[in-house]
Ligand SMILES: [Zn+2]
């Protein structure tokens with residue numbers, strides 16, 4: 272991606288970067304759709320699947336039945352208690368009337384009433400025994416309720432222990448399922464990242480560079496951003512380690528490139544002046560001159576003083592005289608700015624313009 276001076280080329284490049292971004296965004300959309308469908312590869316892990324039904328079902332049945340039984344016992348106990356109270360009242364009033372009757376009997380002392388006494392005593396006994404029976408019934412029902420309650424509590428405790436163990440198994444299974452999903456995703460995204468790295472190294476300057484860069488952006492985004500929500504607890508390590516590896520690889524590449532550039536530069540500076548100028552890209556040389564640096568060694572040179580003809584650092588010729596009109600002109604200019612003559616050695620670089628200039632130059636001579 273050399274720097275261009277041509278206005279349209281600049282805008283074309285910007286447009287192509289936009290193409291790269293749009294391409295990347297569509298790839299990201301496609302990628303996230305694919306990644307989003309991945310969990311369906313795994314069956315969802317349900318909590319209830321880990322409760323042993325052979326153990327849990329009888330416990331749950333005990334609890335359900337216990338609740339119903341308790342309700343039933345409570346109803347019966349209420350009835351029995353009501354009956355007990357009625358019996359108690361009956362005994363109470365019978366006792367009072369018996370006491371009153373005894374008092375009158377002692378007052379009158381009629382022996383003919385002895386049979387009546389026996390009968391009344393018997394009736395009272397019957398009432399008392401009825402009261403005792405009711406009381407026993409209530410006691411029995413209370414005992415039954417207590418038994419049911421204790422059985423339910425025991426079942427509840429066993430179920431809690433069982434659920435706790437099941438939960439532990441469930442968590443383990445869920446964690447390993449999450450890990451598997453993460454590994455699927457990693458298996459999908461890591462090769463993308465590898466391909467992107469290869470494209471970066473080999474193809475980033477190719478003719479189809481917008482697609483190459485689009486893909487590189489997509490792979491980077493997919494790996495470092497899209498994968499994040501699916502990372503397991505140690506997923507941060509994976510991301511950081513890959514980031515470190517990539518940074519080291521890119522950094523190493525940059526250092527090697529810098530050394531290579533320095534070496535090339537030193538070699539170039541030893542070559543003859545004309546050959547060095549020939550080797551330089553026209554647009555690149557112009558861009559460097561515009562920034563006030565020597566196109567050969569890239570060190571800053573005063574180009575505007577009108578006297579500096581050679582780079583004081585590397586000796587490259589920066590200005591010379593036009594062969595036709597002897598005007599002072601840049602050695603990197605293809606044509607003389609004073610007479611329009613093509614500079615020697617520069618013809619053919621700018622074919623159409625060159626021809627025009629050559630005819631223009633030839634006209635006054637003819
Ligand atoms: Zn120089």
Ligand SMILES: [Zn+2]
Pocket residue numbers: 593594595596597598607608609610611612
């Ligand atoms: Zn000239």
